[in-house]
Amino acid sequence: MPKQENTKQKIVDAAIELISKQGYKGASVRKIAAAVGIRESAIYNHYKNKEEILKTIIAQIFVTPFEFKDVEEKAKRGKSFLREFVVAYKLVAFDKKKEKLFRVLMIELFQNEGLRRSFIEEFHQKDVQMLSKAFFTMMQEGLIRSADPMFMAQEFLAPLFYTRLQVSLLRIDNKPTTAVATQFEKHVDFFWESVAL
Numbered sequence: 001m002p003k004q005e006n007t008k009q010k011i012v013d014a015a016i017e018l019i020s021k022q023g024y025k026g027a028s029v030r031k032i033a034a035a036v037g038i039r040e041s042a043i044y045n046h047y048k049n050k051e052e053i054l055k056t057i058i059a060q061i062f063v064t065p066f067e068f069k070d071v072e073e074k075a076k077r078g079k080s081f082l083r084e085f086v087v088a089y090k091l092v093a094f095d096k097k098k099e100k101l102f103r104v105l106m107i108e109l110f111q112n113e114g115l116r117r118s119f120i121e122e123f124h125q126k127d128v129q130m131l132s133k134a135f136f137t138m139m140q141e142g143l144i145r146s147a148d149p150m151f152m153a154q155e156f157l158a159p160l161f162y163t164r165l166q167v168s169l170l171r172i173d174n175k176p177t178t179a180v181a182t183q184f185e186k187h188v189d190f191f192w193e194s195v196a197l
Contacts (some may be wrong), residue, residue, distance in 0.1 A: 002018075003144040007036070007042075007046060008046045008047075011053060012045055014032050014036045014058060015027060015050075015053045015054070015059055016101060017035065017059070017105075018031055018035060019104045019108070020100040020101075020103035020104050022101075023111075024050075024054060024084040024104075024108055024111060024112070025051075025111075026049075029049075029050050030125070031136075032050075032053070032087050037188070044135070054108075054112075057101065058115055058118060060101055061102075061105050068113060071119075071130055071133050072134070073142075075134035075137035075138050076141050076143075078138055078141075078143040078144070078196075079188065079192045080171070081134060082156070082188050082190050082192065083188050086184050086187065089160050089184065092164075093163070093164040093168075093184075094167065097099050102164065103168060103172075106165070123181070127153075127157060128150060128153045128157065129153075130153055131149075131152075131156060131157065132149040132150045133149070134153075135147075135149040135152045135153060135156075136149040143197065145195055145196075147195070147196055152195065156191055159191075160184065160187065163183045163184060166183075167180055167181075
């Protein structure tokens with residue numbers, strides 16, 4: 001990695017670390033520069049301002065592993081498709097860097113209108129639309145009962161998001177997450193039993 005790119009990534013990583021602990025306002029450019037080990041003025045060689053650093057972080061938050069290609073085809077596998085989705089979701093929940101990004105998201109959602117809009121459009125709606133296509137396919141294949149596929153997608157996602165939040169809260173307090181970890185798979189089983197024909 002070229003030195004310029006390496007420094008840019010170090011700035012972003014330091015900002016993620018600081019914002020996940022102190023919030024956007026608490027993570028000053030001075031603190032970010034100190035964490036990287038560069039002068040404050042050197043940050044401006046890479047980013048226009050702190051807002052641009054936040055935008056870079058936000059772009060990473062909304063990278064999702066759930067962009068399954070051929071969703072309709074994969075959805076024909078029914079429960080195994082949902083399990084695959086949940087395994088990807090669980091891996092993100094327990095990834096240390098993604099967890100810090102999730103903390104940044106939780107801290108800043110109430111402060112930043114642009115982030116709220118991005119969260120709804122880029123994160124929530126994409127997953128709901130993808131899952132609703134999958135549920136519609138499962139209905140057509142006679143795997144699950146007929147219902148509103150968008151509502152079904154939201155019902156499937158909500159407990160996953162809540163469990164991910166639980167994982168982050170437990171980890172902040174250095175408490176074990178073992179009991180929560182199994183909830184992801186249990187959710188698939190419980191959900192499938194309630195919708196399968």
